[in-house]
Amino acid sequence: MENLLATISTALPNLNKSEKKVAAVILDDPEAATQSSIATLALKASVSEPSVNRFCKRFGASGFPDFKLQLAKALVSGVRYVSSAVSLDDTTDEFTQKIFNNSIHALSQVRDNISAALVTRVVDQLVQARRIYFFGLGTSAAVAADAEYKFFRFNTPVSSHHDPLMQRMLASSGGVGDLFFCISHTGRTKSLVETAQLARENGATVVGMTAPGSPLAKACQWSIELNVKENTDEYLPMASRIVHLVVLDALATGVTLRKGEEFLPHLARIKDSLKSTRFNQE
Amino acid sequence: MENLLATISTALPNLNKSEKKVAAVILDDPEAATQSSIATLALKASVSEPSVNRFCKRFGASGFPDFKLQLAKALVSGVRYVSSAVSLDDTTDEFTQKIFNNSIHALSQVRDNISAALVTRVVDQLVQARRIYFFGLGTSAAVAADAEYKFFRFNTPVSSHHDPLMQRMLASSGGVGDLFFCISHTGRTKSLVETAQLARENGATVVGMTAPGSPLAKACQWSIELNVKENTDEYLPMASRIVHLVVLDALATGVTLRKGEEFLPHLARIKDSLKSTRFNQE
């Protein structure tokens, strides 16, 4: 279910004359619309009340009050995401808000679409693996490094690599029981795709986190396919990296929970080991 | 303005008998409440309609419909964040949602509280710097590495370091024109605090991204102080790392915008340079 305001904007050209008027008034000031009565809104749009009512029903509401409710919801989750592309004449506050909104929006999208069943299955693989390798290049190298950091706390040997040659060597020497976790936003990085294929030919488990339908996704046994829209061409892929990190958080959490309660003291011990490196809390 | 549901929960003990009944019904199923009429709700709570009305006004609404509107909004932004701590008996779907919500929530908090003025000032420093170092340890090392990746695209020399000795050496050899960007969630890592002090004594610019009022924050000239609540003791600091990354995104964007339009082709060129490493888009 997309954002109501966006839906209205999209449908705008296909609307009747009076419906267009209503849409215009609502899009102009949605906040005000949520607080108007149907009579007020009809007056503002110079249409009759039933026209407004019909408009509401057209967009899936049961009536005007229900429509206002949906609109209010859309305003909270949605209005901030409108026109999120950073432009050169943005003020600091504007672009900062946009950057945050992009990430928040991307996370919401993935949260609402990620398959729990797939997460469970990948967690299964991670738990069963004898050894885990995280592979990524470019920005995804940092994600892979982060994953290593997260997973080393379990007893399974884990490492991350961002050197294509190293990746290839490891993939060719791997086999059953090894898990190769390949991270790529585009899923089109040649060397990584080839590495994934290589690992799979050797009988290793290959998991990908990448774009839907991409060559990398096809090369993997399990692939977490994320459709993150980057609305910035000039700058770096930012949203996808954040999403990757959070998905890995979810996977690490899944593994932790699978290991069960008796594993928690182990984690606490690791945490305690850092104490002496810190200033005390006052 | 806090979340309406939280406000009601908090006020619960101070309410009248009938108001308590109303509150109970609403808290029990807020979603249903947004769709009920005042009569239905009054019936469910076994109170009279005006009691419900009074309840609404008590919580700042102009009347029942307005209250429903606010409730609907609160549901979007709020209800998902309730009880976000992962527990051992969570299903995959539950903990996945929670993990995402934690990050989303943390980002929203920071988005609403970050000072644009401070961002501007830090961007100023980054633009002016002759050389930039990103320092982090542990999880923050990955953040620092990511920052290096983002900032190397500008013409300023930049590097990231996660070795405390290396950090110390660089800090002691740095001076005016060098910018040391220190990242630490807790702000209590001894070696990093000392490194920051050292760099500052030598006349370098020292920027921190850390917890408010922490030793590191005090040691830095400029500090981006982020109060991210980690609601997980056993697992890793996740939310803060995500927030750090997004703040760095914002800073990098700020630098890009400051460099202005003539800088965009440069970024495009970097992007193009990756083309040959990829499979073509079909």
Added chain:
DNA sequence: CCTAAAATGTAACTTTGCTACATGAATTCA
């Protein structure tokens, strides 16, 4: 136990939104 204030309910009234129907515009086909 009585009084005053607070809390709650009752009933009348106002506003709101909806439905059925009528009118007007537009489109199609002879």
Added chain:
DNA sequence: TGAATTCATGTAGCAAAGTTACATTTTAGG
């Protein structure tokens, strides 16, 4: 081109929802 049909829009009345003023009940203090 003009009649017929369909679609779009408005009018009016009605039903429901919400609000206000007031009455009754409950509670607390003396």
